[in-house]
Every structure is written in structure tokens, then in C-alpha cells.
Amino acid sequence: MIYKRSSALFAEAQKVIPGGVNSPVRAFKAVGGDPIFVKEAKGAYLYDEDGNRLIDYINSWGPMILGHAHPPVLNAVIEKAKKGTSFGMPTEIETQIAELAVSMVPNIDKIRFVNSGTEACMSAVRLARGFTKKDKIIKFAGCYHGHSDSFLIQAGSGAVTFGSPNSPGVTEGTAKDTLLARYNDLGHVEGIINSNKGEIACIIVEPVAGNMGCIPPSEGFLEGLRSLCDANDILLVFDEVMTGFRLAKGGVQELLDVDADIVTFGKVIGGGLPVGAFAARTEIMNQLAPLGPVYQAGTLSGNPLAMAAGLAMLTELNENTGIFDSIGQKTKYLHKGMTEVLNEKNVTHTINRIGSMISVHFCENPVTDFESAAKGNNETFKKFFHGMLDQGIYIAPSAFESWFITEALTYGDLDETIKAVATTAESL
Numbered sequence: 001m002i003y004k005r006s007s008a009l010f011a012e013a014q015k016v017i018p019g020g021v022n023s024p025v026r027a028f029k030a031v032g033g034d035p036i037f038v039k040e041a042k043g044a045y046l047y048d049e050d051g052n053r054l055i056d057y058i059n060s061w062g063p064m065i066l067g068h069a070h071p072p073v074l075n076a077v078i079e080k081a082k083k084g085t086s087f088g089m090p091t092e093i094e095t096q097i098a099e100l101a102v103s104m105v106p107n108i109d110k111i112r113f114v115n116s117g118t119e120a121c122m123s124a125v126r127l128a129r130g131f132t133k134k135d136k137i138i139k140f141a142g143c144y145h146g147h148s149d150s151f152l153i154q155a156g157s158g159a160v161t162f163g164s165p166n167s168p169g170v171t172e173g174t175a176k177d178t179l180l181a182r183y184n185d186l187g188h189v190e191g192i193i194n195s196n197k198g199e200i201a202c203i204i205v206e207p208v209a210g211n212m213g214c215i216p217p218s219e220g221f222l223e224g225l226r227s228l229c230d231a232n233d234i235l236l237v238f239d240e241v242m243t244g245f246r247l248a249k250g251g252v253q254e255l256l257d258v259d260a261d262i263v264t265f266g267k268v269i270g271g272g273l274p275v276g277a278f279a280a281r282t283e284i285m286n287q288l289a290p291l292g293p294v295y296q297a298g299t300l301s302g303n304p305l306a307m308a309a310g311l312a313m314l315t316e317l318n319e320n321t322g323i324f325d326s327i328g329q330k331t332k333y334l335h336k337g338m339t340e341v342l343n344e345k346n347v348t349h350t351i352n353r354i355g356s357m358i359s360v361h362f363c364e365n366p367v368t369d370f371e372s373a374a375k376g377n378n379e380t381f382k383k384f385f386h387g388m389l390d391q392g393i394y395i396a397p398s399a400f401e402s403w404f405i406t407e408a409l410t411y412g413d414l415d416e417t418i419k420a421v422a423t424t425a426e427s428l
């Protein structure tokens with residue numbers, strides 16, 4: 001594949017945008033080489049600036065669960081844009097998507113829309129602190145909840161890729177209120193709670209982790225967190241920015257039947273436009289301004305253009321819940337095919353999968369937390385990434401990311417991908 005124009009565009013971008021990108025993971029730092037610049041996308045395919053067609057396994061990091069430029073979403077955006085895009089005043093469509101989201105997801109009565117997953121998680125933690133009147137939070141090493149200060153304490157994803165878990169600019173004052181636990185280790189969580197009795201407002205967790213690669217919760221982990229929260233007057237926050245409206249209509253709460261107190265959303269809920277949200281039962285959400293004392297605001301929050309994209313997306317998922325099983329079957333097919341060809345070539349690896357999230361790790365140990373994910377051979381991953389890219393397959397440009405399967409993928413695309421894995425495996 002030729003990437004000359006992408007490289008030229010990257011050189012230009014770096015003159016005016018730090019690192020040439022507006023989000024670090026896009027810069028290919030973890031895998032080397034210049035990032036690909038996309039010209040357009042349709043369905044399961046990206047078309048880059050050099051005319052290459054790539055089968056997309058990232059789908060804008062999750063939102064394009066029905067494929068790029070999906071007509072119902074596209075048409076909704078086009079029609080809404082003709083009537084103006086943002087007024088900074090309430091609109092009916094905000095109520096429509098709020099009612100739909102509340103009907104789809106368990107344990108939420110009210111929802112507040114924001115513009116990103118970061119805003120959703122940052123606001124959820126402030127709300128938990130305001131509701132419980134306690135300061136500390138527990139998060140998990142390797143889990144990523146966006147880039148607000150309280151979370152950039154050994155964040156997963158981008159920060160881990162850069163090997164600088166504690167970001168400069170985060171103050172000691174902030175860091176002291178964030179306690180770090182090991183994912184899938186209930187004993188560790190219990191120990192932290194006991195050492196900080198009465199001080200913890202919430203535990204925030206990716207109920208299925210996607211920022212260490214894909215790591216499902218071990219048997220009883222989420223149920224254990226629920227019990228620990230109930231016993232210690234702590235709120236359980238499910239960060240479903242990745243998993244919400246992807247792993248099931250009602251997200252992980254529905255899929256694994258565990259109740260959260262606050263749930264955050266992003267990605268799919270916006271249908272590809274900037275939308276985040278956080279939701280909970282009425283007594284918690286009514287603490288929010290202008291009703292309650294917990295302040296949170298946003299100029300473009302709930303803007304009708306983004307709401308139109310989100311409403312079209314959620315409507316289709318709500319009316320065709322078979323989509324979740326269909327993309328789950330496609331992911332299972334991909335898993336089976338990749339395992340077969342990698343084993344044939346004696347490539348040491350492990351694949352994690354749940355629903356339409358999957359990741360490949362080049363290590364023989366099971367990958368169940370950040371420490372075990374970090375044992376993956378990154379040199380092998382880099383070769384794997386570029387080998388796949390050279391055959392027109394775009395996977396996550398980092399071993400610490402999940403792939404996101406889209407319903408737009410055909411089984412022919414999957415077979416082409418499995419064949420590309422077989423060819424790439426020759427050079428691993």
C-alpha cells in the first residue's frame with residue numbers, strides 16, 4: 001500500500017497541530033510510521049488519501065456500529081442541519097432521545113447530555129461526590145475514563161501507550177483523591193475501601209474494559225463491586241462509553257445483569273457526532289443544576305444536530321435488537337478464524353472477546369488486567385499492525401485498545417481479514 005499523500009498531509013498537520021493529531025492515539029506512536037489520513041468512509045470501509053480501501057475495525061473508536069455514513073443517521077443529520085444546528089435553548093429532540101435512552105437502559109430515570117465521554121465521566125464523578133459528600137474515588141489501573149485530571153492517574157489507552165501513566169499538569173491535590181485498584185481483583189478493592197473507610201464517593205469502572213485491549217470482567221467481579229458499594233455507602237459508576245448501546249441495548253447492566261448507580265455514555269449514543277451522557281435514578285440526578293447544587297453545563301450540550309444523529313442511531317438499535325447478536329456472531333467468527341491461522345503458524349497469542357469487542361495479545365498468559373496486558377510483545381504487535389495495514393485491514397494502532405466490530409462487515413470481509421492474518425503471521 002502507498003501512503004505518500006497521508007505522510008505529506010501529516011507533515012503539514014504537524015506544523016499547526018501538536019503531533020499532527022487532535023487525539024494522541026491517532027499518531028501511530030505505539031506502532032510507528034505515519035498515521036493514515038482518511039478522505040471518506042462508507043459502511044465497513046475507509047478510503048484514505050492515497051486511494052487505498054481499508055476494512056475498518058476501529059469505526060471511530062466505537063460509534064459506527066452500523067457502519068460509516070449510515071443512511072438513516074446521515075439523512076437525519078442533513079435534514080436537521082437545514083433547520084439550524086445549535087440554539088443554546090431547549091429543543092424537543094433532546095427529550096425524545098432522553099426518553100428513548102431511559103427506556104433502553106436499566107436503572108436510569110434521568111439523563112444529562114454532554115459533548116464527550118470525558119465530560120460524561122468527569123461530571124458523573126462530581127455528581128457522585130456531591131451526592132455522597134465524600135471526596136475519594138476508586139478507579140482501576142488500565143481503565144480509561146477520558147482525560148479529566150481525576151482520571152489521569154495511570155490511565156489506560158493513550159497514556160499507557162506513551163508509557164507515562166501520570167500526566168504532567170495533574171496536581172498532587174487531585175491525585176490524592178484517586179485510589180488505584182487492580183482490575184478483576186476484588187480483594188484489592190476491599191483493602192482500599194477498608195483503608196479509606198467512609199471517604200470514598202464512588203468506584204468508577206469500565207464494566208468491560210476496552211483500554212487495555214478488551215478485558216471482560218472475571219466471574220463475580222462486578223457483582224462483588226456491587227456488594228462492596230452497598231456495604232460501604234459507595235456509588236458504583238459504570239463507564240459505558242465504549243459498551244453502552246454496543247454490547248446490548250441496555251449495555252453491560254443488561255448483558256451481565258449487574259446494577260450500577262450512575263452510567264456514562266459516549267461513542268454510539270452520538271451516532272458519530274460529539275455526544276456524551278451520564279444517567280442515574282432521580283434522587284441522584286436531581287442533585288444537578290439547575291435543580292440541585294452540583295454544577296455542570298455546556299454550550300453545545302444536547303445540540304439538535306448531534307441529537308438527531310444519536311436519536312437515529314438509538315432508534316435503529318432499539319427497533320432491531322438482533323443487530324447485537326449479529327455483530328456478536330461476526331466477532332466470534334473472526335475470533336475463530338484468527339485463532340486457527342495464528343495457531344497454524346505457531347504464533348504465541350491470546351484473544352479476548354465479548355460481544356462485538358475483541359483484541360489480540362501476543363503473550364501466552366491470560367490477559368485479565370493491566371499488568372498481564374502489558375506482558376504482550378509490543379514488537380510483535382507492531383509487525384502485526386503494519387502487516388494487516390499493508391493488506392488493507394485497519395486494526396487498533398495500539399495493543400492497549402479494543403477493536404470495534406460493525407454490522408456493516410460482511411462474512412466476505414471477515415474471510416479477507418482472516419486471510420490477511422494468515423499472511424501477516426508468516427512474518428511474526
Ligand code: KE4
Binds near residue numbers: 024117119157210
Ligand atoms: P472521549 O472523551 O474520548 O469521547 O471519551 C473518553 C472515554 C471514556 N471512557 C471510555 C471507556 C473510553 O474508552 C473513552 C475514550 N476511548 C478512547 C479509545 N480508547 C477514544 C480514542 C481517543 O482517545 O482518541
